[in-house]
């Protein structure tokens with residue numbers, strides 16, 4: 001295997017650096033990837049985190065997988081582990097690059113574009129051509145918590161297989177958003193599943209543990225790790241998502257967080273006026289399952305409060 005001029009032989013593992021460009025100070029900024037190869041042939045898998053630099057759970061998942069030598073135990077195939085794709089955002093506690101753009105809205109990217117476009121271009125040119133499938137890890141942004149869930153592209157049989165192999169609590173089939181990694185990979189028939197869990201700038205131990213188990217489950221499913229006795233897990237699946245929004249501005253206190261079934265008209269929380277004259281109940285507008293909620297206590301009318309999955 002050859003990435004960006006580096007050879008990685010079967011049975012070896014090594015770090016490679018993908019240069020993005022220089023900071024104004026002159027320091028070079030690279031994406032660091034660790035590549036692990038079994039001596040036996042098999043699929044090449046991308047394990048990606050930190051596309052949004054403030055989404056730390058995925059970064060910690062990759063770190064713990066490497067720390068515990070998980071990928072050194074491959075029985076076949078190869079893993080390309082990238083813990084922090086957006087190095088700039090990671091340093092600045094930000095989803096974005098200094099150009100104000102989102103890498104996951106910049107694919108396929110451009111070698112002469114601004115920073116986000118260059119990061120996307122490196123992924124498109126150097127990594128996508130050599131992988132068979134990928135797991136891309138994210139969290140909720142803007143103080144929003146996501147209950148651990150896998151998303152795959154509607155209609156992708158391979159994506160569906162990977163999603164269920166992960167054994168997450170929730171599986172969601174949805175269409176891709178333009179200019180995302182998942183949409184770009186789809187044009188090359190490469191299935192990418194997205195693990196969404198927790199909240200930006202917060203480590204959530206349950207989200208991390210489920211993510212690590214999920215990666216192991218997928219690698220075992222693909223015969224890339226020694227098999228283990230499998231226990232059946234309950235996995236809820238949904239096809240539609242809807243945000244329940246604030247009917248009024250004020251102090252928002254949720255009563256029912258993510259990870260719960262709700263029935264239409266259930267009271268999920270309240271919005272209070274700071275001066276105490278108002279208490280507005282937030283009623284579920286449909287029957288479904290809460291897969292995400294807002295942890296910001298100060299909300300404006302129309303702000304997203306609960307993400308409800310249904311069907």
Ligand SMILES: [Zn+2]
Pocket residue numbers: 051052055137138139
């Ligand atoms: Zn994200």
